[in-house]
Amino acid sequence: MHVTQAAIIECADELFYQQGFTHTSFAQIAAKVGISRGNFYHHFKTKDAILDAVIERRLEKTRHMLKAWEGKSNTPAQRVRCFIKILTTNWSSIRLYGCPVGTLSTELGKLDHPQRKHAGEVFTVFKDWLVHQFVAMGQQTLAEEHALHVLAFSQGTATLASTYRDKSFVDREIERMCQWLQSLEKSPAGSHSTKGDR
Amino acid sequence: MHVTQAAIIECADELFYQQGFTHTSFAQIAAKVGISRGNFYHHFKTKDAILDAVIERRLEKTRHMLKAWEGKSNTPAQRVRCFIKILTTNWSSIRLYGCPVGTLSTELGKLDHPQRKHAGEVFTVFKDWLVHQFVAMGQQTLAEEHALHVLAFSQGTATLASTYRDKSFVDREIERMCQWLQSLEKSPAGSHSTKGDR
DNA sequence: GTCAGATTAGGACAATCGACCTAGAAAGTC
DNA sequence: GACTTTCTAGGTCGATTGTCCTAATCTGAC
Numbered sequence: 001m002h003v004t005q006a007a008i009i010e011c012a013d014e015l016f017y018q019q020g021f022t023h024t025s026f027a028q029i030a031a032k033v034g035i036s037r038g039n040f041y042h043h044f045k046t047k048d049a050i051l052d053a054v055i056e057r058r059l060e061k062t063r064h065m066l067k068a069w070e071g072k073s074n075t076p077a078q079r080v081r082c083f084i085k086i087l088t089t090n091w092s093s094i095r096l097y098g099c100p101v102g103t104l105s106t107e108l109g110k111l112d113h114p115q116r117k118h119a120g121e122v123f124t125v126f127k128d129w130l131v132h133q134f135v136a137m138g139q140q141t142l143a144e145e146h147a148l149h150v151l152a153f154s155q156g157t158a159t160l161a162s163t164y165r166d167k168s169f170v171d172r173e174i175e176r177m178c179q180w181l182q183s184l185e186k187s188p189a190g191s192h193s194t195k196g197d198r
Numbered sequence: 199m200h201v202t203q204a205a206i207i208e209c210a211d212e213l214f215y216q217q218g219f220t221h222t223s224f225a226q227i228a229a230k231v232g233i234s235r236g237n238f239y240h241h242f243k244t245k246d247a248i249l250d251a252v253i254e255r256r257l258e259k260t261r262h263m264l265k266a267w268e269g270k271s272n273t274p275a276q277r278v279r280c281f282i283k284i285l286t287t288n289w290s291s292i293r294l295y296g297c298p299v300g301t302l303s304t305e306l307g308k309l310d311h312p313q314r315k316h317a318g319e320v321f322t323v324f325k326d327w328l329v330h331q332f333v334a335m336g337q338q339t340l341a342e343e344h345a346l347h348v349l350a351f352s353q354g355t356a357t358l359a360s361t362y363r364d365k366s367f368v369d370r371e372i373e374r375m376c377q378w379l380q381s382l383e384k385s386p387a388g389s390h391s392t393k394g395d396r
Numbered sequence: 397g398t399c400a401g402a403t404t405a406g407g408a409c410a411a412t413c414g415a416c417c418t419a420g421a422a423a424g425t426c
Numbered sequence: 427g428a429c430t431t432t433c434t435a436g437g438t439c440g441a442t443t444g445t446c447c448t449a450a451t452c453t454g455a456c
């Protein structure tokens with residue numbers, strides 16, 4: 001039954017985030033789902049298979065969230081601000097467990113895990129979306145660089161804020177980032193001014 | 199004999215960095231040191247005791263490195279640049295394993311490990327040193343904020359660069375950071391100019 | 397040379413890991 | 427109703443985990 005399968009993925013997702021992939025066992029997932037340990041083999045052959053499904057779920061949820069942001073905000077700069085402020089939105093969990101994308105990618109990197117690149121795709125989904133926003137802001141030449149810069153800001157702030165569990169630091173960094181974004185809005189910086197969205 | 203003890207700490211340090219704390223076992227450390235597994239108990243009662251010693255060693259090495267930087271660079275801004283460029287200096291390992299400080303802090307956070315705060319002290323050593331440099335630059339009111347900003351930059355860049363294993367991105371972010379630092383040098387920004395180092 | 401203390405190797409211990417199997421319950425088809 | 431497929435519970439498997447013990451070896455003081 002695939003409602004059980006979905007429940008396994010959801011619980012595994014949460015536990016991988018909160019405890020890390022290595023430190024999470026089948027027994028813990030099973031307990032959280034409320035099924036027996038041995039039942040796993042029918043749904044997922046290996047632990048890596050669960051990880052694969054978790055990453056796929058995260059990719060899906062990320063794409064969905066970004067699409068939702070398109071509807072809520074009018075300007076591309078406003079959409080980028082949505083991303084920047086995600087640290088505040090998810091603060092209660094980031095405070096304890098850091099950024100789910102960065103921490104998983106880091107852990108799999110250390111394990112030299114075959115799914116390392118797959119986990120990195122979540123970053124790429126964010127990056128491509130950000131690139132699209134910066135291009136819409138008239139920053140096509142530096143769009144990629146700016147996108148990665150915003151991602152790095154998000155990662156660094158999450159890591160440090162999680163270490164010190166300090167919210168005020170997050171607010172200051174967000175303010176700094178928003179000011180930087182505003183300075184981009186004011187100076188279109190396009191070598192050739194661009195009408196038409198290409 | 200305390201040469202063995204030092205060897206254990208050094209090997210454990212390396213393995214904790216490369217594989218993570220959870221994923222590193224006594225057997226692996228023992229094999230790396232070249233001693234038997236059972237011999238550990240004589241030197242360290244528990245795995246946490248080894249972790250404690252590793253963190254202490256890192257604190258010591260960090261303080262030593264920062265002191266060395268004081269000698270090599272004349273201006274405080276130049277010293278901050280030493281820190282910023284550490285991503286390039288240690289690129290070959292950061293590429294594969296990320297920042298040793300951030301990744302350990304993140305992992306211990308997820309484990310809710312008692313030594314979490316101890317690991318975070320390495321950040322604080324860097325922070326205090328950076329604060330001192332910014333104060334010397336005449337940025338006393340914003341010194342703490344600037345220091346944390348530089349730390350966050352370092353963390354974010356390391357995480358993202360390690361995910362994509364892309365050196366050129368590191369270079370661009372370093373360049374961006376150095377320009378920001380230069381803009382600070384030009385505008386002393388002291389609300390009241392300050393002679394006397396307080 | 398003797399002897400006490402420090403250091404070591406090798407293994408035992410219970411617990412847990414991911415992986416796997418089997419028997420039976422549940423669900424759906426005809 | 428009988429029958430097939432899907433799902434589940436419980437348990438076993440060898441390997442590995444951190445911890446701990448003991449007997450042997452090494453070292454240095456006397």
